[in-house]
Amino acid sequence: MKPVDYITTAQTNLGRSKARTILTVFAIVIGTFTLAMTTAFGQGVQQIINLQLQAYTSPNLVFVTVASGSQSTPGTIPPYQPGRQTTGGEGHQPSMNQHDIDVIKTMPYVSAAYPNLRVSADYIQYGAGKYLISLAGLYPGSQVSPVSGSLPDQNSSGIILPYPYIQTFGASSGEELLGKTVTVHLTNQADPNKQEDVKMAITGFLADTVHTPDAFIPVNNLTTLADFQSNNKPVYSEVAAVTSQPLSTGQDQALKNALSAHGYSGLSYLDTQNNFRRPLQIVKYGLSGFAGVALLAAAIGIVNTLLMAVFERTQEIGLLKALGMRRRGIFTLFIAEALAIGFWGGVIGVGLAVIFGRVANNILVHGIFRGVADTHLLVFPIAYMAAIIGGAMLLGVIAGTLPALRASRLDPIEALRRE
Amino acid sequence: MPDQAEVFLEAQSLHKTYGRGAAAFEALKGVSLSIKEGDSLAILGKSGSGKSTLMHLLAGLDQPTTGSICYQGESLSNMNEGQLSEFRNHNVGFIFQQFFLQPTLTVLENVILPLKIAGESGEYREKQAKDALSKVGLSDKVKNRATDLSGGQKQRVAIARALVGNPKILFADEPTGNLDTETASEVIELLQSLNHQAGIILVVVTHDPDLAKQCRRQIHIKDGTVQ
Numbered sequence: 001m002k003p004v005d006y007i008t009t010a011q012t013n014l015g016r017s018k019a020r021t022i023l024t025v026f027a028i029v030i031g032t033f034t035l036a037m038t039t040a041f042g043q044g045v046q047q048i049i050n051l052q053l054q055a056y057t058s059p060n061l062v063f064v065t066v067a068s069g070s071q072s073t074p075g076t077i078p079p080y081q082p083g084r085q086t087t088g089g090e091g092h093q094p095s096m097n098q099h100d101i102d103v104i105k106t107m108p109y110v111s112a113a114y115p116n117l118r119v120s121a122d123y124i125q126y127g128a129g130k131y132l133i134s135l136a137g138l139y140p141g142s143q144v145s146p147v148s149g150s151l152p153d154q155n156s157s158g159i160i161l162p163y164p165y166i167q168t169f170g171a172s173s174g175e176e177l178l179g180k181t182v183t184v185h186l187t188n189q190a191d192p193n194k195q196e197d198v199k200m201a202i203t204g205f206l207a208d209t210v211h212t213p214d215a216f217i218p219v220n221n222l223t224t225l226a227d228f229q230s231n232n233k234p235v236y237s238e239v240a241a242v243t244s245q246p247l248s249t250g251q252d253q254a255l256k257n258a259l260s261a262h263g264y265s266g267l268s269y270l271d272t273q274n275n276f277r278r279p280l281q282i283v284k285y286g287l288s289g290f291a292g293v294a295l296l297a298a299a300i301g302i303v304n305t306l307l308m309a310v311f312e313r314t315q316e317i318g319l320l321k322a323l324g325m326r327r328r329g330i331f332t333l334f335i336a337e338a339l340a341i342g343f344w345g346g347v348i349g350v351g352l353a354v355i356f357g358r359v360a361n362n363i364l365v366h367g368i369f370r371g372v373a374d375t376h377l378l379v380f381p382i383a384y385m386a387a388i389i390g391g392a393m394l395l396g397v398i399a400g401t402l403p404a405l406r407a408s409r410l411d412p413i414e415a416l417r418r419e
Numbered sequence: 420m421p422d423q424a425e426v427f428l429e430a431q432s433l434h435k436t437y438g439r440g441a442a443a444f445e446a447l448k449g450v451s452l453s454i455k456e457g458d459s460l461a462i463l464g465k466s467g468s469g470k471s472t473l474m475h476l477l478a479g480l481d482q483p484t485t486g487s488i489c490y491q492g493e494s495l496s497n498m499n500e501g502q503l504s505e506f507r508n509h510n511v512g513f514i515f516q517q518f519f520l521q522p523t524l525t526v527l528e529n530v531i532l533p534l535k536i537a538g539e540s541g542e543y544r545e546k547q548a549k550d551a552l553s554k555v556g557l558s559d560k561v562k563n564r565a566t567d568l569s570g571g572q573k574q575r576v577a578i579a580r581a582l583v584g585n586p587k588i589l590f591a592d593e594p595t596g597n598l599d600t601e602t603a604s605e606v607i608e609l610l611q612s613l614n615h616q617a618g619i620i621l622v623v624v625t626h627d628p629d630l631a632k633q634c635r636r637q638i639h640i641k642d643g644t645v646q
């Protein structure tokens with residue numbers, strides 16, 4: 001037979017006992033639907049995590065602290081080390097200095113290192129309005145992603161602001177404010193009479209996130225502001241190490257090993273990502289496990305359905321053989337049926353998931369996930385969905401092998417004699 | 420039929436034993452026969468004498484325990500499963516007492532089946548099937564479901580299905596066994612005309628003396644041997 005004849009014959013044969021076929025397909029649908037939803041949820045959450053994280057940090061940054069500090073060894077009080085003090089806000093985290101920066105610069109993959117400073121300005125002024133602001137440094141090669149505009153140039157006096165400032169400044173979209181000038185007002189910590197106004201141009205806005213992050217300005221500008229506030233003695237407990245590109249898991253580990261050999265501890269983008277992901281991963285594995293059990297049950301259903309079909313169609317198989325169909329042909333005919341069951345189970349399951357996902361996206365994004373996910377909570381990548389359909393077909397083939405073998409081995413004379 | 424016609428099929432001392440050990444039963448006990456081009460042969464005998472068994476062996480549907488079957492000098496025992504299937508598909512037509520039409524298919528689709536198995540293209544096989552149906556006088560039933568036909572019509576569909584691949588030899592196992600006298604004689608007439616006009620070799624297992632008489636040769640089987 002021609003391949004197309006196998007497919008059409010398989011379809012026709014499946015249509016002969018509709019109720020049985022529908023039930024068998026439905027069992028697969030439960031599994032593939034769950035798998036598709038789990039994947040969509042995982043992918044969506046992944047996107048959201050990345051979006052949220054990229055408003056705070058960049059994949060090419062590793063934040064380095066002193067390993068003995070409370071950040072990496074909670075519940076301990078580090079011993080005194082000359083040149084290190086605690087930094088007010090950070091609990092018992094020893095401060096760091098230029099020597100640390102010099103050492104960190106020599107670590108593998110690290111191309112630059114800066115004190116990770118925060119500057120709390122008195123206010124930011126746009127027009128007549130004055131508002132609170134916290135500033136952080138934008139490091140070279142940073143991949144913080146803006147929702148409108150762009151990142152400020154390293155040699156410019158630009159600033160990229162968190163999303164809520166759009167509304168605060170009375171604009172309806174970020175684009176309206178691009179290129180507009182704001183004034184950042186600072187006071188010297190030791191002498192309140194020393195004050196400074198710094199003008200900056202708005203270059204863009206960060207993604208809307210659950211917690212409003214700092215505004216970013218080029219790291220050198222930030223250092224200048226911090227030096228002014230602290231009379232050139234800024235205290236910091238964290239160094240931002242810039243890597244030439246985002247690190248792979250292996251490279252990430254190599255860098256952390258080198259840091260730890262020098263008494264430091266590093267927190268990379270991957271670590272932060274994983275911290276967010278872990279609880280979701282548990283949900284994902286749970287759902288995948290459920291889908292796996294459903295699919296296993298479905299596979300047994302396929303075996304059962306096809307064994308019944310072989311039994312019912314014994315005479316027909318005998319006739320086909322008498323008319324010259326080979327064993328291989330009979331085998332293929334039943335495998336084609338198993339494939340078709342798998343195919344429909346996959347397509348319907350994934351299809352339902354996509355439809356359901358559309359509706360759920362609308363409800364969630366405008367409901368409890370408002371502001372977290374701007375468009376999609378559930379994401380259905382085509383490659384993954386195709387893989388699920390392919391997997392269901394493979395499951396069909398595996399489950400169909402036993403019945404197909406049984407059919408192919410029937411003796412034509414015996415089979416024809418059966419009533 | 421001219422006596423000098425070439426031998427088409429040659430069977431030598433066929434033995435067939437069903438089962439093993441104490442349950443073993445020898446259904447054929449050394450049957451030899453030869454069939455020439457254009458021949459028609461009726462196989463007669465009491466129920467259980469081994470007629471169907473002999474026919475299945477000759478048609479390559481089953482293998483003899485010992486003995487050989489040669490088609491134009493080529494032995495069936497030298498063929499593997501695939502070659503034997505192809506041999507049946509291309510050279511042999513079958514007609515059974517129970518018709519074995521597929522109830523879910525139309526008349527045309529039933530007749531197409533052997534060509535579908537052969538992997539022929541859609542257009543070609545439809546044309547061939549229509550030709551075969553017109554030979555058995557069922558051109559007007561092409562679109563009907565096979566189950567909607569009368570017994571005689573069903574058997575004619577089965578004959579069309581046997582003819583569609585242009586076989587050289589037609590095997591029929593009690594083709595009129597399920598038909599009344601009148602429809603039976605129609606079917607007999609049809610089979611005879613195929614033999615006379617198209618030169619298709621006919622091997623018919625039958626209880627029907629009318630059908631047997633019209634064949635050029637008759638052999639009688641008794642307890643697994645030719646009388």
Ligand SMILES: Nc1ncnc2c1ncn2[C@@H]1O[C@H](COP(=O)(O)OP(=O)(O)OP(=O)(O)O)[C@@H](O)[C@H]1O
Pocket residue numbers: 437438444446464465466467468469470471472473
């Ligand atoms: N698969 C089998 N296993 C065991 N015995 C068998 C088998 N097939 C046939 N037989 C026996 O072989 C003998 C010949 O059977 P066969 O079907 O050839 O008879 P037949 O002449 O065609 O009879 P009928 O006219 O009733 O169709 C019978 O005794 C039958 O019981």
Ligand SMILES: [Mg+2]
Pocket residue numbers: 470471472592
């Ligand atoms: Mg019989």
